[in-house]
Amino acid sequence: MKKGARISLLVLLAAGLWLALKPTAGNRRLTFLPVHWSEYVDFMDFWFNLGAFALLAATAWLAFGTWKKVLGRACLITGFITLLNVMLELLQSSIPGRAMDLADVWAGLLGCVLGIVGSMAVQLMTEGRKSSDGIPQVLFLDQTGRLGGAELMLLDIASARAADSEVVLFQDGEFRSALENAGVKTRVLRLDDEASSVNKQAGLLHVLRSIPGIVQLILQTAQASRSFDVVYANTAKALIIGGPAARLAGRPLIFHLHDIIADGHFSPINQCALIFCANCFADRVIANSEATKDAFVARGGRAELCVVIPNGFHIPEERTNKDDLKKLRFSCLNIPSDAFIVLMAGRLAHWKGQHVLLEALKPMPSAHAVLLGDALFTDEDREYAHRLHAQADESELTGRVHFAGFQSDTLAYFDLADVVVHASVFPEPFGRVIVEGMLAGKPVIASRAGGAAEIVSHEHTGLLVDPGNVNELAEALMRLQHDSAFAARLALNAQQTARDVYALPAVQRQIENLIRKAGKYKTDPIPGTDTAPSATQAA
Numbered sequence: 001m002k003k004g005a006r007i008s009l010l011v012l013l014a015a016g017l018w019l020a021l022k023p024t025a026g027n028r029r030l031t032f033l034p035v036h037w038s039e040y041v042d043f044m045d046f047w048f049n050l051g052a053f054a055l056l057a058a059t060a061w062l063a064f065g066t067w068k069k070v071l072g073r074a075c076l077i078t079g080f081i082t083l084l085n086v087m088l089e090l091l092q093s094s095i096p097g098r099a100m101d102l103a104d105v106w107a108g109l110l111g112c113v114l115g116i117v118g119s120m121a122v123q124l125m126t127e128g129r130k131s132s133d134g135i136p137q138v139l140f141l142d143q144t145g146r147l148g149g150a151e152l153m154l155l156d157i158a159s160a161r162a163a164d165s166e167v168v169l170f171q172d173g174e175f176r177s178a179l180e181n182a183g184v185k186t187r188v189l190r191l192d193d194e195a196s197s198v199n200k201q202a203g204l205l206h207v208l209r210s211i212p213g214i215v216q217l218i219l220q221t222a223q224a225s226r227s228f229d230v231v232y233a234n235t236a237k238a239l240i241i242g243g244p245a246a247r248l249a250g251r252p253l254i255f256h257l258h259d260i261i262a263d264g265h266f267s268p269i270n271q272c273a274l275i276f277c278a279n280c281f282a283d284r285v286i287a288n289s290e291a292t293k294d295a296f297v298a299r300g301g302r303a304e305l306c307v308v309i310p311n312g313f314h315i316p317e318e319r320t321n322k323d324d325l326k327k328l329r330f331s332c333l334n335i336p337s338d339a340f341i342v343l344m345a346g347r348l349a350h351w352k353g354q355h356v357l358l359e360a361l362k363p364m365p366s367a368h369a370v371l372l373g374d375a376l377f378t379d380e381d382r383e384y385a386h387r388l389h390a391q392a393d394e395s396e397l398t399g400r401v402h403f404a405g406f407q408s409d410t411l412a413y414f415d416l417a418d419v420v421v422h423a424s425v426f427p428e429p430f431g432r433v434i435v436e437g438m439l440a441g442k443p444v445i446a447s448r449a450g451g452a453a454e455i456v457s458h459e460h461t462g463l464l465v466d467p468g469n470v471n472e473l474a475e476a477l478m479r480l481q482h483d484s485a486f487a488a489r490l491a492l493n494a495q496q497t498a499r500d501v502y503a504l505p506a507v508q509r510q511i512e513n514l515i516r517k518a519g520k521y522k523t524d525p526i527p528g529t530d531t532a533p534s535a536t537q538a539a
């Protein structure tokens with residue numbers, strides 16, 4: 001809601017309340033309303049008034065947040081409304097048959113002065129806190145303890161400002177160890193079982209049952225947020241918890257949106273909750289691609305909140321040496337020396353499309369697939385992993401599919417590959433593995449949808465194929481296998497583009513500037529850091 005709209009809504013609500021609640025004295029109630037309105041209003045009872053007050057309180061809270069701000073605005077609005085009352089009282093004296101009541105005028109003026117003074121006092125009390133060294137203190141929130149793409153991005157952001165940040169996780173796991181190894185203070189605030197089992201597909205009943213656990217976590221998070229300048233929600237559940245918590249604590253909220261909000265990924269109720277929370281509570285939404293932003297806006301998200309910042313990546317100075325590559329190839333994975341190695345990295349999940357790659361490899365007898373990653377999040381993912389193992393055992397693929405499991409250090413796997421494939425069957429919000437393949441100097445093939453299609457420029461920095469199209473993927477793979485000059489050209493362009501567009505320091509600087517703006521700190525003086533160049537611009 002825009003600030004002007006919020007204030008107008010509040011004024012309207014407050015004026016309505018004032019009309020409803022103005023004490024009755026003979027027939028002088030609501031003197032400036034037409035008589036029949038006044039009579040109608042006389043029928044309003046206690047419950048109406050109570051409901052109206054609750055509505056005002058809820059609107060004020062949604063519009064302005066903390067009780068101090070609500071109090072400040074309420075005082076100000078009361079002041080103006082009583083001033084209006086005085087003016088009406090004065091005007092009334094010019095209507096034949098009506099007289100001005102001096103007591104009302106004085107009472108109105110007093111109310112006006114008290115309201116405005118009260119509002120100024122509250123304003124002084126709520127002057128924002130600033131850390132003494134001029135660096136905003138940030139509380140990052142993330143729902144999972146597992147290491148997905150969103151968490152790897154947060155790991156980089158939080159570890160670059162470890163002294164001025166803390167990360168709250170709603171689940172324990174290897175993400176916490178990774179953060180702590182990077183020197184980031186971390187704490188786990190657990191969601192109860194009912195609430196933590198709400199997934200992206202959850203229905204209304206399930207969501208309702210999870211409410212008590214969610215409320216408790218919101219209060220704990222609000223308490224934690226009070227020691228920080230800015231709250232930064234890195235996942236969908238982190239927004240649902242962090243939004244109201246930041247509001248209660250009176251802290252600005254940044255939401256980093258790593259997902260495409262659409263039917264394949266979220267249930268309708270979850271989509272509504274996400275959009276509502278982002279629109280009401282977030283000061284800024286960082287979308288990791290134009291596709292992510294478009295989906296957010298298409299579902300009702302406020303476009304003006306959104307800034308597109310892609311993921312950033314460390315550019316390693318050294319790649320894997322030959323001996324380590326040999327060890328990986330022959331000892332760890334047992335891949336013959338003449339094999340054409342196709343790497344697919346990322347968690348095992350149906351929408352990531354590992355099955356599409358395995359199908360495409362059937363007519364390519366010298367191609368071996370290395371599947372790097374594990375089923376990370378859901379039971380469906382674990383079932384899918386079993387189905388993949390069964391598919392890999394089919395006669396056309398025997399011995400050619402290598403499940404490498406989850407690896408915290410992936411560099412050598414990218415260096416070993418002849419080609420890196422991304423085969424998501426749903427639009428990918430960003431697709432870190434594509435950039436990692438490009439940085440490794442490998443030709444990449446990606447699905448033509450979502451953020452992946454923004455990263456890869458077809459025939460220039462890689463090849464794009466239609467999502468789920470086995471034949472097209474197989475043709476692209478064969479083309480790269482047999483035309484090594486073309487593959488090398490794509491790889492070179494890709495590496496240069498990835499270095500130009502996705503280097504971590506520039507991305508960190510943009511995010512830091514958003515944090516500073518949200519926390520009302522001075523921003524980085526380096527110009528042009530509000531948005532990143534897109535891959536297509538760089539190409």
Ligand code: UDP
Pocket residue numbers: 147148149150152345346347372373374405406407408409410430431432433434436
């Ligand atoms: N990854 C990893 N170890 C693995 C498999 C994947 O560290 O065994 C990393 C991968 O390098 C990438 C991230 O997990 O940085 C996956 O990010 P992506 O955007 O591709 O997918 P997401 O998990 O966000 O859907």
